[in-house]
Structure formats: structure tokens, C-alpha cells
Amino acid sequence: MFGDYSIGDLGSIFVMQGFAGLILFSVYVLMALGLAIIFGQMGVINMAHGEFMILGAYVTWMTSNLFQSYLPGLFSGYFFVAMMLAFLASGALGMLVEWGLIRHLYKRPLDTLLATWGLSLILQQAYRSVFGAREVGVELPQWMLGSLKVTDSIEVPINGIFVMGLTVSITCAVAYVIYKSRWGRQVRAVVQNRIMAGAVGINTEKVDRYTYGLGCGIAGIAGSAFTMIGSTGPTSGQLYIVDTFLVVVFGGAASLLGTIASAFSISQTQSTLEFFMSGSMAKVLTLLAVVGILMLRPQGLFSLKVRK
């Protein structure tokens, strides 16, 4: 399949497709980050994660509409407001769900998987009832459109760079919160020994609720980024859940660096292959490669040998 292209062409194609894959990469990283936090913290598999993302996407869409109608002058800055709102909306819903559903199911990981799937069906139908079945698209402000021309054959989309920068800052912020802040210490204490953490005065229920909220909130931000690569519909989130889980598992569930590396390799493989074949075959090959590698190395790319 590479035969028809010269080396120089191939180089440009890889770079271009690489940058085109940046937004997908960002969505994967943000989604996987949220999932990994929730899974690492509570052992809960959140099958409704895609729907939390889509909530963020709908919030972004509504914000852009509001700005267009009422604050057209400030439209160029709406995306920042939308992101904040998306984070808050998804986070708040996440905390509500943790309170109403998840906290009853600790230590039953397979059951949380089914229950959160049920939740995702309910959310999908709720979106359909509220926003309609038609997919909606978001209009980007002028400055985010277009691309930077680096060389004759390489162009880099501006929104890709923007989202990428955003993802990097969010990832750093999360890393800081988890590894440096007082609250992060509490989270890690609960992860390592829930009973002991409770005994030394950490309110484990509260830690769980905020962690779950944080994970879902980040998914909301992923939804904001998602509006740039796809149109938003009630079931758009479902398509992402399997990919994201593979990202988390592939990276080794406990490793932040691993999550980023695996999101990068998966999104880039897919984006590059898409240039050479149909989107669906690119996806099949990518997922097959991931599953194949996971069969050989089930602990994921990055993991420590620990005493079980």
C-alpha cells in the first residue's frame, strides 16, 4: 500500500495524519484519564463514560448557541466558557450517579459494569428526548479554523494544536492534584487501604464521590474537544467507550504515562492507517493490533511487578 508514494510523500503523510490525529488523541487521553482515575480509585468500570462525554459535547453546543444569539461579540471566547460548563455539568452528574448508584456496588466490579451500562442507555434516551435524535454540530470561532503551513506539503490544524495544549495542561493539573495536593494524598491513601484510610479519619465516601465526579468532569471536557472532530448525537458516546477502555488497559491501568503513550499510539495508528484504507478497516486493524498485543502482554505496556 505504500508503493505508490515516494519517501518524501510518505513523510509528509505521516506528519499530516499525525497532526490530524491530535484531536482524537486528546479525546482519548481525556476520556482514558477519567476512566483510569475511576477504575484505579474504586475498581468501578464506568460504561456510561461515553455518555458523560456526550453531555459535555451537548453543553458545548448549547453554550455556542447561547453566545451566538446573545453575546455574538464574545463568540471567539465561548469555547473556554463551554469547557468549564462541560466539566461542571458532567462532574455534577457524576457525583449524583455515585451517590445514587455506584456506592452501593463497591466490590462487585462486574455488576457496576452492567449497572453503568443501564445508566448509559437511560442517558442516551434522555438526550434523544431532550435534544432530538438528529446529530448537532458546533460552529468554531474564526481563529480556531484554518491551519498553519509549516512546509509546502505539511499543514497543521490550529484547533488540533489548541486542543492538544489544553489536554497537556489538564493532564498536568490532574497529575499535580493526585500526586501533590492534600486531597490527592487522601485519594491515594484510600486506593491503597480503604479501611485504614477510614480509620485515620479520611472521609472515604466523600473522597469516592469527588473522585468519581472528577473523572466524569474530565470526560465532559473530552466532550468539548469531541465537538471538533464529530457531530454530537445521543449515541455518539457509545462508539468511544470500547476504544477508551482499550486505551486504559493497553497503557497498564495504573500508569498515567502509560495511558498517554497508549492513547498516542492507538490514535496515531488509526489516523495514519485511515489515509491508506477505509476508516472501518483502519479501525479493525488498530483494534486487532491492540487486542493482539494485550493477549501477549495482558498487563499492558507499563506496569510494575508487584507482590499480589
Added chain:
Amino acid sequence: MIINSRFFNRSELIGFVTLALLLFLILPLSLDAFRLNLVAKYLTYAFVAIGLVLCWGYGGILSLGQGMFFGLGGYCMAMFLKLEASSVENTKIQSTPGIPDFMDWNQITALPFFWKPFHSFPLTLLAIVLVPTLFAFIIGTAMFKRRVGGVYFAIITQAIAAILTILIVGQQGYTGGINGITDLRTLNGWDIRTDHAKFILYFVEVVLLFGCIVTAQFIRLTKLGRILVAMREQEDRVRFSGYSVANFKIFAFCAAAIFSAIGGALFTLEVGFMSPSFVGIVPSIEMVIYTAVGGRMSIFGAVYGSLLVNFAKTTLSESFPQLWLFGLGALFIAVVLAFPNGLSGIWADHVQSRIDRLISSIKRKSGGWTSNSVADGAPAE
């Protein structure tokens, strides 16, 4: 009907007879051809659900990819029927006569090699069982030998189901794409679309279903059944009792795959087509809910769960399409939060205990009977 009293205990025997009456007599006598065909369609999912009882309920292995085996079985059958429907004279208007219509539309001029065995009915029957088993064996060996289980296994099976769907949809020329394989007419010359044929197929299906029920019950009652339960709780203890845990998991997973494949093949016969919408993530996880609603530890429950959930689905999605997803979602949550043992759990806790009390009080009054103490009180629930 003579059944070894050790094979079913009393309440299971009642369950068996009730189900047999319902499926062999009551439903065929009371439903019209259209509704009976619907029941036949629902029952194909019961095969999957019984497999999940063994694999998930007993073995603790949750597979979110059973649709893949259902689909493989169904596609094997559909390929045979399609080839029969695409005889040279039936397809003489095509640019290449003698190949399925969708291939012709996709500019394919010769039958692909993997379609060729499906000219033969015996080979097709063999493929219906062997292809999914091989699939399950490979997946199971790769995962279980490396001690991958629990949620990881669930996610991987789900991913594989997704891959298979994308592949089927993407390769329309070879698979019929998103529409699936349609317009199936005859089975060895016998028209399967008539009401009479559907009536007969229904009984074939029910007989096979009871075959699966008895097989599952047999497995459950052997030491292997108890090892599955043991494994679910204390995998290490089983290992340190000298068993290769992986082999037992592979067995359970393969058995579940075979049951699903039989269900899928029957689905093709009953409904007259097969499409990727029965293969992927969504149908696969719905199949889990049939088992959960019936009670993940109950073989009979699996049949009732499949019937009830699908009946509710048809009724609700016809009259209140919006409500159905809310209802299904709520069902997932309710069955996990409030009724982890599903219908059979409710039955055992609330109905069975009352019947037992009633019977024992009658016995006490009549005095005479000696209760033949049930030594085979297998852990049904």
C-alpha cells in the same frame, strides 16, 4: 416422562415439566403463526442465556461478546441458505450468475474460498459448531492461560465483538455489509418461509433447547460444575488443589459459545436473515441482561428471562419507543442493585418457600408419607 430422580431435584423437575408444557403445548396451541414465530425468535436468545448461566453464573466469567458467537453460528447457516437461494437460474440476471446478489453488486466475480464449504449442508452444520468453538478456544486460551479475567476479560470480549461487527459491515462484498445476508428461501429445497415450515422449525428449536438445558444441567451436576463454582470464589484454592484453572474456564467459555452458535443458526432459520446488528456490543450486552433477569444461576430462569425481556421489548418499542430504552436501562440497574439473583431468586425466596411450607403442612396432616430426604440438594440458587 421418566427422568432420573437424581438428575433433577423436586423443584427442578417441576420447573422442567412446566417449561416443557409451556413450550410444547400451551404456546403452540394458544398463539397464531406470527406470534409463535416471535416466540421462536426470542427462544434463540435463550440458548445464549443458558450458555451465560454456565460461563458467567457458575464460572464467574462475564463475556460481553456472546453476540459474536451467536452471529458466527447465524452467519454460517445464512451462508448455506444464501448459496442455495443463489442458484444459477435464480440469479441469471446478474453479471456473474450463481453467486449471492450482494457480491454481484460489489463487483465480485467469483465465490470467495471461505464461502465454498457452505455449499454442503453437513459441512455447514459442522461449521456452525466448530467455527465459534475455535474462536472461543483461541480467545479463551490466550486470555485465561495468562490469567486475564474479570473486567479485563469482559472488555476484551466486547472489543472483539466490536471488531467483528466493523469487519462484517466494512467487507460488504463478502458479508452483505450492514444489511446482512437476506432473502433466504429454502433449506435443502424445503421452503422455510411458509407458516407450516415455521411451525415445524419451532418444534425443532424447542427440542434443541431442551437438549441444551439437559446438557447444561448435566455439566452443572458433575464435579466440573462444582469446580466452576469453586473457581468463581477462590481461584487460587482450585489451582492449589491441583487443577488447571485456565482449562476449566476455556471449557465453560467454549460451551457457552456452542450454545450461542446453535441459537444463532436457529435465528437465521426462524427469522430468515442474519445481520451485524445481532453481533456487536449492544446485542451482546443485552444477552447478558436476559440471563441476569432470569437469574444468573438458573438454567430455566435463562429461558424465562429471554422470553420476558424480549416480549417487553417488542411490546414497549412498538407502542412507546421512547420508554423502551428507559425501561431496559432501569432493568439493568434494578437487576443488579435489587435482584442479583433475578426472577429465579425472587421465585426461590418468595414463592418456593411458601409452596414448601404448604406441602410440608399437608404432609404432616396426612401423616403417611415419608419424605425421601433430598440428598441431591444441589445449590440451585
Added chain:
Amino acid sequence: MLIGHQPKPFLLAVEALTVSFDGFKAVNNLSFYVEENEIRVIIGPNGAGKTTVLDLICGKTKATSGSIQFRGKELTKLKENQIVQTGVGRKFQTPSVFEDLTVFENLEISYPRGRTVFGSLTFQRDDAVKQRIEEVAEMIFLKDRLDTYADQLSHGQKQWLEIGMLLIQDPELLMLDEPVAGMSVSERAKTAELLNRIIKDRSVLVIEHDMKFVEDIAHKVTVLHQGQILSEGTMEKVKNDPKVIEVYLGH
């Protein structure tokens, strides 16, 4: 340390065994030998690597380097279930029995026959099986609880059941991890009696903190500290070893 000059072959020979968890050496270049019919107790402070040693022998943890020979077979290359089949039985620290099965079924699963998939499908509960199970059940004080589900048993009874499950395997080397921990005084006495009966005709490797209990049963004691042997010999010798007193028995 020199115990290896008799010509008699050892039942278990652990040599230069090392395992490291992400750089931390939980067991470090450890060597020891267990003879036929010997009762060896391993003691040592928390984190000394005692449980890890048992994990390594029974295959639960893979060694980084070194060798474990049992009757001349190299165990480090075998899988857990194969190690069991060569005649090594292991009891865990927390009782691990099958709570959803009855006492009878628990013991039946441990009965050493029909261990393959096909074998377990065709396994028959014949008289030999029933007789053996009843025999063992009597020994572990559970004869009248055969039809009880294991989750109904007390903590001590679960410990006994697990010992019974090992017994029915009839291993040549029995490894017990804190068999009397968490037991009441009367249960403890009964357990000691039980252990004294079952350790005949086989070698036993025990981890225990209860010094009274150790003195009662040990032929030889190995003291572990930070993954290495601190001292080894009779209880008398070990008790008077100043190094041992300093790190372990002193407090």
C-alpha cells in the same frame, strides 16, 4: 548452616533462591533443605519474606533466580497445579475454602482424581471417595457437618476444613501458613492435636508466630530476616542465638 553433609537425599532443596519485586528483594539468595518426615518451622519478624518463600515453593510467585528441587524435580519450571500433583500442598494464611459448596463438596474437589476437564466430567462419587471423605471429616471434627455450606462454618472450622482439603490430597510436603492464627484457645488446642496427627509420614513446612506451638512441634527452626536466613537449627539453639534475640525474640 551446614546440614547438607548426610548422604540421604533431601525431600526439598531450596538453593540460592531470589525474588525481587521492582527492585526490592523480598527473598535474597536463600538456601535451605528439608528432609523426609521433618517438621520445619519458619519464624521471623513481619516482612521477613516467610509467606513469600511458601509462595515461591508452591508456584504462586515466580522466582527471579535460584532453584527449588522437590524429589529431584525442579519446581520453578512447573505451574501451580503441576506442583500440587508432584505432592506439595499449601494452606493459606486466611482460610480459603469454597463458601458456596458444602463441606463434602469442598473435600471432594480436593480428592486427587479427575483433575482434568474430561476427568471431572466423568468423575463418579463412588464408595472409595465417600469413605475417604468421611474419614477425613472425622479427623477435622466436621463429620456431622458434611452437608453444611462452608459459609456457615466458624473461622476455626474453616481452617480445619482447609487442612482437611490438604489432607485428602495426601501431599508429601505440607506447607501451612499460620495454622492457628485467629483461633480461640480451645480451637488452638484441638488444632495442635490435629496437626500432630497429620504430620506423621510426611514433611511439613510451617510458618507460625506462636512460640509455644513452635516448640511443641518443630524438629528444626529457620529464622528469616529481610529475606535471608538469620539462624537455623533446633529450637534450643535458635532461641539462644544472640542475633535472633536481637531482631525477633527480644521484643
